[in-house]
Amino acid sequence: MNPLLHAAELPDFAAIAPEHAVPAVEEVLAEYQAQVDALVAIEHPTWDSLIAPLEAMDAKLERAFSPVSHLHSVMDSPDWRAAHEIAQDKITEFTAALGQNRALYDAYRKLKSAPEFAHFPRERQAVIEHALRDFELSGVALDEPMRTRFRDIARESTQLETAFEQAVMDATDAWQRPLSETELDGIPDSERAVLAQAARDKQQDGHLLTLQQPAYHAVITYARNRELRAEAYRAYQTRASDQGPHAGQFDNAGRIEKIMALRHEAAQLLGFPNAAAVSLATKMAPNADRVLAFLRDLAAKAKPGAERDLAELRAFAASELGIDELQPWDVAYASEKLRERRYALSDEELKPYFPLDAVMAGLFRIVEEAFGARIVPGAASVWHADVQYCDVLAETGERIAGLFLDPYARAKKRGGAWMDTCRSRFVSSQGSSLPIAYLTCNFAPPTPGKPSLLTHDDVTTLFHEFGHGLHHMLTRIDARDVSGISGVEWDAVELPSQFMENFCWTRAGLDRFARHVDTGAAMPDDLFQRLLATRHFQSGLFLVRQLEFGLFDFLLHLNYAPERGARVLETLAAVREEVAVIRPPEWQRFPMSFGHIFAGGYAAGYYSYLWAEVLSADAFAAFGDGIDASAGRRFLNEVLSVGGSRPALESFVAFRGREPIVEPLLASYGLAA
Ligand SMILES: [Zn+2]
Incomplete structure (x- = not known):
């Protein structure tokens, strides 16, 4: 029998081969489609008759495909690549059709307007409300001719975004x-x-x-x-613009105008005032005013620090480098010289303090102290001898989750580090599953007689991904679509990951996992202070640059008006007037290659990077200088375990007793007033 179709709690990795992938996915999708066809015919849908069967099908699909996607990433081969591509295409096509299924949308609507909806637990209400919201954002609720127009806009936007990206690549290659x-x-x-x-x-x-x-x-x-x-x-x-060595040849200005016009039209078809409001429909930030106030408040508080950074850099460039008037093309050069001179800290000085085993043991200890969860070795079928499997136990001793840890770089393994879902948690009349995570890293493997030593960057990355893992594994939500990371607003999803990173920059955190590989000694204080200085180096300049991008992106989408057009350069000039301390020359054309917002998923969402950082710094500040067990249990109960079952802002306020403030972020950057 096909191992990808087994209902076992953990995949039998040793038995899974590429030839299992496509037949398993095909079989599940056929069953899923038949199930959907039957479900939409139900006269009076209930949770158990409509949602529970859909959850069970999603779980089956995850069991069939998650190991395929994972093995393709970590044990790549031509066979896995081919199998993955075919299976992935089938799922993409199926999911797109499901999102456009008007009858299914109507079934959700019936359930929402049924009298029992008011008595559903919060998490079930959230599942139904999220589904309706996503159907509506995909245009499925529109009547003709608007529905067709919406689809045409979506198609044309995709083409324009691809052309935008292509022009940036062509301009990049041309010079x-x-x-x-x-x-x-x-x-x-x-x-x-x-x-x-x-x-x-x-x-x-x-x-x-x-x-x-x-x-x-x-x-x-x-x-x-x-x-x-x-x-x-x-x-x-000046790439892809009307300026510079290839002026006019790849110019993206016209594409940006069209993209912005289409986004605005699509927003209005859906009943929103502008594209910024569409973006916020799936985010934690409640409205545009709040985003603007957030960015402007942070800018006002960060700017003095940025000006200090710049003044220091100018003085250094003048006295040490003979650069009397610092220009934009001098900034990276002068910064690097200043960093080398005053703040340089080599990886080699730090690595002896970060043997992988000590770091992992310290990380597990922090998790236990803060959240009461114990991570213990367990037994499972694995895909490679380096892989370790662990069980996760709650404070009560109950087994609540599982974790596959694949730490070392090797051939045929995709680079970088990431957390991914093996199984999502759900409990229902039609089945259940514990949350199981994959944690994949690419650390230097041990050599004979020498353990794996991490850089500080590696350690931070590990903590970051482990934060995503905790969010996935420590959930106590039964409804699948809002358990763990599912259904969490995407400007809040980095809260647990960035939160965990903070332990890599505090004495209390380092004392639990930084142990010299030969002597077992803790990190000396002068080394710790130098490490902190690297975190603070030019952080003011970094912050105002991020604020410039975030404010530009948001205002552009918020203030679009068909009669005026996008006003890209005017908007950028006004934003720079407001927040920038380094003023690029008039001919600079940065927006023409700003793929994040014109070709990526960050339209009216670039602010999220800083938003999540403010949340995580403020959340971490509740721990004081140490590892506060009661703050940790509160973070577990109000943030980590609730998933997407309620708005992230509500979870944050429940944890912190108030709305987020920016001061802890400024302090973590060394910019406290
Ligand atoms: Zn992340």
């Missing part, structure tokens, strides 16, 4: 410049290698400056030749 030996002055060997590789990629000898990020970064950060940096900056910052 290059060979570098002479003297022009390499100041560029370290590791970065020269990047430039040599860029030359080889284009079948050239020597060193080549291109506008690909690593090559551009090498020159703008390290090249001593100021004219060269200025030339690189001009080419890079």
Whole structure:
């Protein structure tokens, strides 16, 4: 029998092979479709007759596909790649059709208007309300001819966004410049290698400056030749625009106008005043005023710190580098020199304090102290000898979750670190499941006689992903669509992950997991202070740059009016007037390559990066300097365990006793007033 169709609690990884993937997914999708066809015919749908069967089908689909997607990422092979692609396409097509199923939408509506809805537990109400919201945002609730127009807009927007991205890539590829030996002055060997590789990629000898990020970064950060940096900056910052070396050739200005017009029209078809309001429909921030107030409040408080950073940089550039008037193409260069001079801390100094085993044991200890959950070795079928499986036990000793940990880099494994869902938690009349997580990292493997040593970056990444894992594993919600991370507003989903990162920057956190590999000694205080200084280095400049992007994105979508058009450059100029401390030249055209908002998923959502950081810093501040068990239990009960069953703002207020404030973030950046 196909192991992907087993109803067992954990996948039997040792038995799963690529040839199982497509038949399993096909079988589940056929059953799912038959189920949906039967469900929409029910006269008076109830939770048990409509939602419970859908939850059970989603769980079956997850059992069939989650191991496929996971093994494709961590044990890649041509067979897995092919199987994954076919299975993935079938699921995408099925899900898209489900989202456009008007009869299913009507069934949810009947359930919402039934008298018993008012007596449902909060989590069940949330599931139904989220589903209706998502149906409505996909245009399925519209009547003709609006429904067709909405679909046409969606199709045209996708094409325009693809064309936007393509123009950025073409403009990036169009410009290059060979570098002479003297022009390499100041560029370290590791970065020269990047430039040599860029030359080889284009079948050239020597060193080549291109506008690909690593090559551009090498020159703008390290090249001593100021004219060269200025030339690189001009080419890079005018990509796909009406300025610079390829002025007008790949210009995205017209595409942006069309994208903005279509987003605005789509918003109005759905009954929203503008595209910013559509974005907020699935986010924690309650309305546009709140987002603007948040960004502006943070800007006002961060700006003095940014001005101090800039003044320090200017003084350093003038006295040490002979740069009297700091220009935008000098900033990265001067910053790097200042960092090397005053704040440099090498990975090699820190790594002996972070042997993987000690870090994991310390992380588990923090989780136990703060949240009462114990993580203990368990037994499971795994896909590789390096993989460890752990059970997660609640304070009562009850087994509540499971975790597959795959720590080391190896061939055929996708790079980076991530948490992913193996099984989602649900409890219903039609079945149940504990939450099971995959935690995948790419740490340096141990060598004979030497354990795996992590960089501080690695440790922070591990804590970050483990925060996502805790959100998934410590949930106590029974309704599948709002358990764990599911159904959490996406400007709040980084709260637990960024929260956990904070332990990597505090004495209390480090004392639990930083142990010298040879001596077992804790990290000395002077090293800890130098580590903190790297976190604070130019944090004011970083913050105001993020605020500039966030405010620009949000105002652009909020203030769009058909009669005026998008006013991209005017909006950017006004935002810079308000928040920026470094003023780029008039010809700079950064928005023309701002893919996050014009081709990615961040439209009227770029602010979320900072929003989540404010939440996590403020939440962490409740722990004081140590690991406060009562704050931890409150965080567990009010935030981690409730999933998407209620608005994230309500959860935050329940935990903190008030709405979030920005001061703890400023303090964590060393910018407290
Ligand atoms: Zn994350």
